[in-house]
Each structure stands twice: as structure tokens, then as C-alpha cells.
Amino acid sequence: MDKIIPISVELFVNLAAFVVLFLLLGKFAFPSITKMMDERASKIRESLEKAEDTRVEAERLLDEYKVQMAEARAEAAQVIEQGRKVAESMKAEIVAKAKVEAEAEKTKAIEAIKAEKAAATAELQREVADLSVAVASKIIGSSLTKKDHEALIDKYLAEVGSLNEN
Amino acid sequence: MSGTTAEPAEGEVTATEEVEGHGGEEQEYTLSSRIEHLNHELSVLALWGPLEEQQAEHAEPMSVVSSSWNLGSLASNFTLTNYTFWMMPAVLLLVLFFMAARSAAKVSLAKADYVPKGILNVAEAGVDLVRGNICTDVMGPEGAKYFPFVGTVFFFVLFNNLLGNIPPALPGTGTLGTTFLWGIIVFVVYNGIGIKKNGLGRYMKSFIPSGTPGAMKPLIFLLEIVSHFLRPITLGIRLYANMYAGHIMLGVFAIFCAVAIKNFTPVGAVVLPLSFLMQVVLRAFELFVAVLQAYIFSILTAVYINGALHAAEH
Known part of the structure; x- marks a missing residue:
């Protein structure tokens, strides 16, 4: 029975222990530790929120950059396309111009050749006429009158001319 | 016997029966004499001061309490017993531990270094258990x-229980003087909180549940009062009995070992390894009980405070 009756001296020592402990721990040590824990908790919460914000921001930026990248690509393609078109049109122009010039040169050359040919033909006719008159005079002598003379030339010229036309 | 020998009793004690007990220890290794010795050492023994007086008053419990209120013998009221002697290093360790954790917390806060480490980490784990799993879970955010x-309360009980597991020490909580007083402190505090929160009238009225028939009211009130006054007693006896019984078990198996070694017989050859095994198992179990009882004591404290806070609601 005496083992379940508390002994008074132990009560007082324990009361003193409680008072000392409650003052030292409850009022002195615990607040510092709980303050540390609370501050850490708020710090971690803050950091997590900040990290979340940063992640969202990063994602937004990434999307933005993707859009910009796509735009830049499209623009570049457009520029290249445009450049090719310009080049092609320039090429066509140059070729056309060259063709026109070549045609003009050719025409000019042909005309020059024609003129040369006409001049040469006229020269030849005249030469032939003179020569034939001279030949005829030699053969017939001066018996031919002026009138006969001219008639002969014309006849001959007509012959030569018809030959020339063939 | 290593687990249960009350080391301080050897130098300080003046009682003749105690001296006789030590004399007999050298010669007799019979089971009954050792168990008698264990029983003696696990009893509450005053280490100095008016020892005979205390032991004499022990037989008449009421006179012990009344004589304690004599302020003239204030010093004698702080006489240590073999249990409260071991409470001192436990309290000292507890204070040193939390002071070290506190200064670590201060240093960390000043440096804005929030990474938990070292002693502060250990202290925070304990604080978080009590504040989160006991206070806040039982009483809600206001807990x-x-x-x-x-x-x-928790750390006092925990440190005493754990220190009692280091061989020469006895748990400071292994005596009713400690556990009953802490039960009374809890009783005073939770009733004080209840009265402060609800006012004396409403708090007393809450002892009668609403809807009680008129004739039953005095009886119910009486029962409630009795149940409230039983709380510190049950708190005290639960903790005391757990710690005391644990040390009796450890002591008994240690005696089996000692007697089996001293008087070696075929039976002893079987008893010795089994008792040693039990000693090991019980040590582990005592560590578990030490933490569990601290948890139970403080969670009941939280439950009582919670009941007092919300007394007006039921």
C-alpha cells in the first residue's frame, strides 16, 4: 500500500522542477525554436511560390519564344521566296531584253546585207550594160544608131533583170 | 542487477536497514534475498535529511502531507529520494539540450540559414511532434x-523515462511523488484554462450535460466532479506503474542472471541465456514504453485542456 501513496518531499522537488522547467523551456527555449520552425515554414512556402511563379514565367517566355521563332522562320522563308521571285523576274527581263537586242541586231544586219546586195546588184547591172554595149560596139561597129542602142540595152537589161529575179 | 542498482544510495544513506542490505549483498545470492534487496532499492528512499521521520510517517500517509506544510522544515521538504535524485540530471540534461537548441536556433536565425541541422534538428523533431501531433491535432489551430x-510536460516525462534506461539511473517518473504531482499540475492548469475561458459559473455548469433530467442533476454533477478529480490520479498512477513495473521486470531478470551465474546448476544453464535474452528484449521494450508513456501523458493533457476549452459546448 505504501507504494501508491506519494511521499511529500518528492512533491516539492517536482513542483520546483516544474516551475524551473516551465520558465526555462516554455518561456525561454521553446519560443526561439518554434520561431525558427515557423520562419522556415514561411520561407519554404515563399520559395515554393516563387519557384512556381518562375516556372509559369519561364513557360510563358518559352511559348513566346516559340511563337517568335515560328514568325521569324516564316518571315525568313518569305524573304527567300521574294528574293527568288525577284531574281526570276530579273532573269526573265534580262533574257527578254537580250532577245530583243539580238533580234534588233539581226534585223539590222539583214537590212545591211540587203542594202549591200541591192547596191551590188545595181553596180553589176550597170557594169554588165556598159560591158555589153562595149562588146556590141566592137562586134557591130558604130553602125548602130543611138535609138537602136538604147533599145538593145533595155532588152538586155530586161533579160538580166529576169535572170536576177530567179 | 546492473539495471536497477540505485548507485547514489550507497554513499549517502544512513539507515541501518540499508547498510544491512548492502552487507548481505556480498554474501547471499539466493533468489529470495536478492528480490528482497531489489524491492528495497526500488522503494522510495530518502537520501538525506529527516530520513527516519519520513520512513516512519510513510506508514501513516495523511500525516506525511500535513507535516509537509510546516514552513519551518522547508529544507527538509526538498529532501531528495533515490528517484528524485535521478530527476535532477534528467532535468539538467533537458535544460542543457534545449538551451543548446535555442542558441543554435538564434545563430541560424541571425544568419538567415534555414537549413535544419545538428541538435536543433533533433529538438525541432520533438517540438514538431508535440506542437503538431499532440497540441494542434487534438485542440485545433489554437492548440x-x-x-x-x-x-x-512531454519533455520532462520523456527525459526522465529515458534516463531511467541508463543502468545506474532510476527514472524520475518511477515514483508516485513525481507522477502524481505532475498530474496535479495538469489538473490545475486545465481547470484554470477552462475557468479562464468560460468563467467559473459556466465551467461548473458544463459538468452537467444539457438534457439531464432535473432529479439526476446533483448525481451527475457529483460523478463529473469525481471523474475530474480522478484524472490526476489516473495520470500519475499510469505513468508511475509503467515505469516502476518495467524496472521490476528488468530487475527480476537481472537477478535471475546473477543468481544463475553465482550458483551454477543445470537449471541455471537454461535460465541464464533465457533471462539474458529477456533482459535485452525488455530493455528495448522499456525504450518504447518510455516514449509511449511520455506521449500518452501529454496527449491526455492536451485532451483535458481541449475539453476545458470547449466545456460550454457540451
Whole structure:
């Protein structure tokens, strides 16, 4: 029975222990530790929120950059396309111009050749006429009158001319 | 016997029966004499001061309490017993531990270094258990306000229980003087909180549940009062009995070992390894009980405070 009756001296020592402990721990040590824990908790919460914000921001930026990248690509393609078109049109122009010039040169050359040919033909006719008159005079002598003379030339010229036309 | 020998008793004690007990220890290794010795050493023994007086008053419990109120013998009221002697290093360790953790917390806060480490990490684990799993879980968010008290109770009980597991020491909580007084402190605190929160009238009225028939009211009130006054007693006896019984078990198996070694017989050859095994198992179990009882004591404290806070609601 005496083992379940508390002994008074132990009560007082324990009361003193409680008072000392409650003052030292409850009022002195615990607040510092709980303050540390609370501050850490708020710090971690803050950091997590900040990290979340940063992640969202990063994602937004990434999307933005993707859009910009796509735009830049499209623009570049457009520029290249445009450049090719310009080049092609320039090429066509140059070729056309060259063709026109070549045609003009050719025409000019042909005309020059024609003129040369006409001049040469006229020269030849005249030469032939003179020569034939001279030949005829030699053969017939001066018996031919002026009138006969001219008639002969014309006849001959007509012959030569018809030959020339063939 | 290593687990249960009360080391301080050897130098300080003046009682003739104690001296005789030590004399007999050298010669007799019979089971009954050792168990008698264990029983003696696990009893509450005053280490100095008016020892004979205390032991004499022990037989008449009421006179012990009344004589304690004599202020003239104030010093004698602080006489240590073999249990409260071991409470001192436990309290000292507890204070040193939390002071070290406190200064670590201060240093960390000043440096804005929030990485938990070292002693502070250990202290925070304990504080978080009491504040989170005991106070806040039982009492809700406002429970954190009562953490300093519940935490003091928890760590006092925990350190005493654990120190009792280091061989020469006895647990400071292994005597009713300690556990009953802490039960009374809890009783005073939770009733004080209840009265402060609800006012004396409403708090007393809450002892009668609403809807009680008129004729039953005095009986119910009486029963409630009795149940409230039983709380410190049950708190005290639960903790005391657990710690005391644990040390009796350890002591008994240690005696089996000692007697089996001293008087070696075929039976002893079987008893010795089994007793040693039990000693090991019980040591582990005592560590578990030490933490569990601290948890139970403080969670009941939290439950009582919670009941007092919400007394007006039922």
C-alpha cells in the first residue's frame, strides 16, 4: 500500500522542477525554436511560390519564344521566296531584253546585207550594160544608131533583170 | 542487477536497514534475498535529511502531507529520494539540450540559414511532434498556444523515462511523488484554462450535460466532479506503474542472471541465456514504453485542456 501513496518531499522537488522547467523551456527555449520552425515554414512556402511563379514565367517566355521563332522562320522563308521571285523576274527581263537586242541586231544586219546586195546588184547591172554595149560596139561597129542602142540595152537589161529575179 | 542498482544510495544513506542490505549483498545470492534487496532499492528512499521521520510517517500517509506544510522544515521538504535524485540530471540534461537548441536556433536565425541541422534538428523533431501531433491535432489551430505547457510536460516525462534506461539511473517518473504531482499540475492548469475561458459559473455548469433530467442533476454533477478529480490520479498512477513495473521486470531478470551465474546448476544453464535474452528484449521494450508513456501523458493533457476549452459546448 505504501507504494501508491506519494511521499511529500518528492512533491516539492517536482513542483520546483516544474516551475524551473516551465520558465526555462516554455518561456525561454521553446519560443526561439518554434520561431525558427515557423520562419522556415514561411520561407519554404515563399520559395515554393516563387519557384512556381518562375516556372509559369519561364513557360510563358518559352511559348513566346516559340511563337517568335515560328514568325521569324516564316518571315525568313518569305524573304527567300521574294528574293527568288525577284531574281526570276530579273532573269526573265534580262533574257527578254537580250532577245530583243539580238533580234534588233539581226534585223539590222539583214537590212545591211540587203542594202549591200541591192547596191551590188545595181553596180553589176550597170557594169554588165556598159560591158555589153562595149562588146556590141566592137562586134557591130558604130553602125548602130543611138535609138537602136538604147533599145538593145533595155532588152538586155530586161533579160538580166529576169535572170536576177530567179 | 546492473539495471536497477540505485548507485547514489550507497554513499549517502544512513539507515541501518540499508547498510544491512548492502552487507548481505556480498554474501547471499539466493533468489529470495536478492528480490528482497531489489524491492528495497526500488522503494522510495530518502537520501538525506529527516530520513527516519519520513520512513516512519510513510506508514501513516495523511500525516506525511500535513507535516509537509510546516514552513519551518522547508529544507527538509526538498529532501531528495533515490528517484528524485535521478530527476535532477534528467532535468539538467533537458535544460542543457534545449538551451543548446535555442542558441543554435538564434545563430541560424541571425544568419538567415534555414537549413535544419545538428541538435536543433533533433529538438525541432520533438517540438514538431508535440506542437503538431499532440497540441494542434487534438485542440485545433489554437492548440499551439498551449504548446509551452504541454511541451514542458512531454519533455520532462520523456527525459526522465529515458534516463531511467541508463543502468545506474532510476527514472524520475518511477515514483508516485513525481507522477502524481505532475498530474496535479495538469489538473490545475486545465481547470484554470477552462475557468479562464468560460468563467467559473459556466465551467461548473458544463459538468452537467444539457438534457439531464432535473432529479439526476446533483448525481451527475457529483460523478463529473469525481471523474475530474480522478484524472490526476489516473495520470500519475499510469505513468508511475509503467515505469516502476518495467524496472521490476528488468530487475527480476537481472537477478535471475546473477543468481544463475553465482550458483551454477543445470537449471541455471537454461535460465541464464533465457533471462539474458529477456533482459535485452525488455530493455528495448522499456525504450518504447518510455516514449509511449511520455506521449500518452501529454496527449491526455492536451485532451483535458481541449475539453476545458470547449466545456460550454457540451
